Amino acid sequence: MFSRDFEKRLITSWNEGAERLYGWTREEAIGKMPRELLSSEYPMPLEQIEDELRLHGRWEGDIVQRRKDGTPLVVRGRWGLQLDTEGRPSAILEINSDITKQRSSEALLESIEERFGLFVSAVVDYAIFMLDPNGIVTTWNIGAERIKGYTADDIIGRHFSVFYTPEDLADGKPVRALETAKREGRFLDEGWRMRKDGSRFWASVVITALRGSDGSLKGFGKVTRDITDRHRHEEELVAHAEEIDALERAKTQFLDLAAHELRGPLTLIRGYNSMLVSGGLPPERISQIAKILEGRLAQVDLLVEQMLEMARLEDRRFELQLEVFDLREVARDEVAKFQPVAIRHQLVMEDGSASGIVRADRSRVSTIVGNLLDNAIKYSPAGGEIRCSVGTAGSMRFVTVADHGLGIEAAHMPLLFKRFSRLPTEENKIIHGTGLALYLCQEIAHRLRGDIRVASTPQRGSEFTLRLPAYEAAA
Amino acid sequence: MTSLRHVLLVDDDPAMSEMYRLGLEHHGFRVSILADATDLNDAVAAEPPDVLVLDWDLPGVTGDRALERLRLTDHGRRLPVFMLSNFPGTRNGAIDRTFAAGALAWLEKVNTTPALLATKIDEALDLPKS
Numbered sequence: 001m002f003s004r005d006f007e008k009r010l011i012t013s014w015n016e017g018a019e020r021l022y023g024w025t026r027e028e029a030i031g032k033m034p035r036e037l038l039s040s041e042y043p044m045p046l047e048q049i050e051d052e053l054r055l056h057g058r059w060e061g062d063i064v065q066r067r068k069d070g071t072p073l074v075v076r077g078r079w080g081l082q083l084d085t086e087g088r089p090s091a092i093l094e095i096n097s098d099i100t101k102q103r104s105s106e107a108l109l110e111s112i113e114e115r116f117g118l119f120v121s122a123v124v125d126y127a128i129f130m131l132d133p134n135g136i137v138t139t140w141n142i143g144a145e146r147i148k149g150y151t152a153d154d155i156i157g158r159h160f161s162v163f164y165t166p167e168d169l170a171d172g173k174p175v176r177a178l179e180t181a182k183r184e185g186r187f188l189d190e191g192w193r194m195r196k197d198g199s200r201f202w203a204s205v206v207i208t209a210l211r212g213s214d215g216s217l218k219g220f221g222k223v224t225r226d227i228t229d230r231h232r233h234e235e236e237l238v239a240h241a242e243e244i245d246a247l248e249r250a251k252t253q254f255l256d257l258a259a260h261e262l263r264g265p266l267t268l269i270r271g272y273n274s275m276l277v278s279g280g281l282p283p284e285r286i287s288q289i290a291k292i293l294e295g296r297l298a299q300v301d302l303l304v305e306q307m308l309e310m311a312r313l314e315d316r317r318f319e320l321q322l323e324v325f326d327l328r329e330v331a332r333d334e335v336a337k338f339q340p341v342a343i344r345h346q347l348v349m350e351d352g353s354a355s356g357i358v359r360a361d362r363s364r365v366s367t368i369v370g371n372l373l374d375n376a377i378k379y380s381p382a383g384g385e386i387r388c389s390v391g392t393a394g395s396m397r398f399v400t401v402a403d404h405g406l407g408i409e410a411a412h413m414p415l416l417f418k419r420f421s422r423l424p425t426e427e428n429k430i431i432h433g434t435g436l437a438l439y440l441c442q443e444i445a446h447r448l449r450g451d452i453r454v455a456s457t458p459q460r461g462s463e464f465t466l467r468l469p470a471y472e473a474a475a
Numbered sequence: 476m477t478s479l480r481h482v483l484l485v486d487d488d489p490a491m492s493e494m495y496r497l498g499l500e501h502h503g504f505r506v507s508i509l510a511d512a513t514d515l516n517d518a519v520a521a522e523p524p525d526v527l528v529l530d531w532d533l534p535g536v537t538g539d540r541a542l543e544r545l546r547l548t549d550h551g552r553r554l555p556v557f558m559l560s561n562f563p564g565t566r567n568g569a570i571d572r573t574f575a576a577g578a579l580a581w582l583e584k585v586n587t588t589p590a591l592l593a594t595k596i597d598e599a600l601d602l603p604k605s
Contacts, residue, residue: 256563263561264488267584271494274588280501292490 001096002029003082006050006089009033021075021098023068034094038065053081054089062103063096073100127224130210133217135160135178147203147226149196160222163193165200181207181220190231193224202231250420250435257422257434261303264432265296295341305367306436310419313443320361320447324471327356327365328390331399334369335388344383347373354392356399359471360448368441368452372401372464375438378431380405380461392470396450400465407458416454417442441466479505480600483524485512485541486559487534491584495528495559498589504596512541519550526596529578531560531569539572546576555599559592561585 002014014029022029022038034040041064042049052059059079066072075096084090120128120141127144131137137160140152148155148163155162161174168174168191180187186208193203204225210218272289275281281289312318328351335349358365369388376386384404391398406427408416415421422428422435438452445452449469456462482504486492489510496506509518511534519527527545531538538558545551556577561584564570570581579599582592 260561260563263585264491267561267587268490268494270585271498271588274590275494275498275501278590280498280590282497285497289494292493296490 001094002034003091003093004034006081006091009035011037012091018096021067021073021096022065028068040065049079050092053079053092057081062099065096073098074103075099125225127222129222131160131178131207131220131222133219135174135220138219144224147195147201147224148193154196163224165192165194168192177205177207178220181209182217185209190227201226202228247419250418254420254434254436258303258307261432261434262300265300268296269293303434306434306440309440309444310436313440318447321363322359323362324357324359325362327358327397327399327468328352330362330366331356331369331388331390334366334373337370338373338377342377342386345377345380346385348385348387350387350389352389352391354390356390356392356397357471358397358468360450360468361444364444365448365466365468368444368466369399369401371437371441372399372452372466375464376401376403376405376462378433379403379427381427381431384461393467395470396467397470398465398467400463402461402463404461407460407462408454408456409458413454413456417452479503480526480596481505481507481522481524482526482528482596483507483509483518484528485509485515485533485538486530487511487532488530491530495589495592499593499596502590502593502597504593512536512538515541516545516548516551519545519554520548523550524554525600527554527556528559528592528596529556531558531564531573532562537569539569539576542573542576542578555579555596557582557592557595557599559584559587 002011002018004011011029011032011034014024014026018029019025024037029037035046043061043063049059049061057080059077061077063075063077064072065075076099078095078097080093080095081089082091082093123141123143124146125143126141127147128141129137129144130139137155137158140150140156144155145151159174161169164174177187177189186206189203189205191203191205192200193205194200204227206223208221208223210221212218272281272293309318332349332351335347339347373386373388380386380403382405386404387400387402389400389402391400406425408423409425412423412425415423417438418435419439420435421439422433442452445466445468450467453465453467454462455465480503482499484492484495484499484506486495486508487510492508492510496508499506507518507522507524509515512529513535529538529542533541536544538560542556542558545554545556556579558564558573558578558581560581562569564573564581573581580595582595587595
């Protein structure tokens with residue numbers, strides 16, 4: 001506290017407090033101008049302050065000054081005007097208290113708040129916004145605009161339930177979310193949310209209850225992230241894992257089936273061989289038995305060939321041997337081959353007059369036609385006519401095998417060409433098979449730029465058609 | 476030669492039943508064959524065998540179920556029965572049901588030559604009857 005002359009602005013008194021605050025002694029200070037002694041920076045021109053004092057008798061304001069040692073300080077000045085006996089201003093009493101510490105922490109706080117606000121509003125990857133205690137949106141950042149498609153003008157003042165899907169709304173989810181946040185402090189969720197344009201995104205959401213120091217609810221802070229890509233990726237991974245799992249199970253099942261398929265022929269070979277060794281076999285039966293064994297060995301051969309073919313396909317060791325040939329020849333040969341096996345069936349070959357010239361892998365096409373005939377016989381246990389025909393459809397040539405057998409239910413169609421899959425029918429418990437043949441046939445047909453198509457009526461029969469591109473002889 | 480001991484063989488695979496028939500006949504049995512178990516009870520009643528050899532994996536009705544039904548008939552009640560199959564019977568409890576229905580053994584075809592089957596049948600028939 002010190003006083004100074006009103007007109008001359010020279011210090012006339014200087015107390016201990018002033019000595020302590022500024023470091024100048026009474027002797028040093030008296031007679032000096034405060035502005036020079038203390039390097040005062042007033043918040044307004046000094047003349048204006050003096051006018052204020054003349055008018056109201058007092059002035060308050062913050063002044064930046066320097067101590068004797070040069071360190072800056074901020075003081076809160078509470079000045080009063082002293083009048084002489086005639087009522088004219090004679091002196092100013094300056095009571096200046098140090099508010100340096102207070103000011104700097106206030107300033108820091110202000111700047112942190114300001115910067116934090118800037119940071120939140122500039123975050124692009126997260127929607128960060130606040131809700132009032134009723135769920136009305138009160139703030140909005142650029143991330144929220146980007147993720148949800150609403151501008152601040154669109155959304156501030158509206159209820160946050162607009163972000164939820166109709167299903168979640170019907171289920172009362174937004175209300176529950178706030179209730180949970182209120183009760184437990186926060187609410188965590190992942191799920192579909194709606195953008196302004198009605199499209200959906202997979203969101204990761206945190207809602208935090210904001211409470212004052214007295215514990216009263218001030219509102220909610222909400223942070224939302226768009227993790228649609230990650231979600232899709234996770235779903236793909238899960239689907240892929242399930243697929244691999246299913247394939248593993250199918251492979252195990254196939255090994256079971258294959259073992260069972262091999263045990264039949266093994267039983268006969270071992271049994272007849274033991275009889276050959278012990279001489280228990282009537283000599284006149286030997287040639288007939290040899291034929292039976294040959295047939296069974298052909299089955300084993302077929303199964304082993306299927307297993308090898310599958311391994312080649314999986315290993316990418318698969319090579320086609322392309323040549324030009326007539327599908328009619330292949331079909332005729334295969335029908336002739338199956339004629340002796342088809343005891344209860346009438347195998348009919350319909351050559352047609354159209355050419356069936358294709359360029360393909362002849363032995364594999366034979367295998368496919370053979371498999372189609374084998375299936376037709378196997379899956380029509382009651383017998384009947386099996387018709388094999390060759391024909392032309394546009395740029396494709398085809399072989400069709402039609403039976404009057406069990407047929408295939410529409411629901412089972414998707415399983416038909418799947419690896420290792422056998423149709424879950426009552427009949428298939430008795431009819432042997434590994435669930436490989438049709439899968440392999442279709443795979444090979446695709447590699448020959450053709451396909452296998454099916455038409456079937458349950459209990460009426462099935463029609464399998466192998467289609468291959470026609471061969472046009474180059475000039 | 477009606478005194479020959481009579482084996483009834485039920486198997487849907489003609490190559491199998493033919494092999495076991497030849498082997499059993501060589502060992503002095505008379506063999507008759509059924510391709511499925513649908514008419515099993517009638518066949519057993521019409522010409523009661525000394526031993527029944529049943530495949531499990533049969534069309535229409537499986538071997539264990541056929542055996543359960545047979546046990547309810549007069550001729551089938553005490554008949555010695557062998558299950559003869561390559562079907563892995565442990566997987567679906569078929570083996571348990573087969574033994575519960577009083578079969579003497581579950582024989583795996585692949586390990587049962589006709590000569591071995593003949594030996595098993597011999598042993599079974601030589602058991603003292605209670």
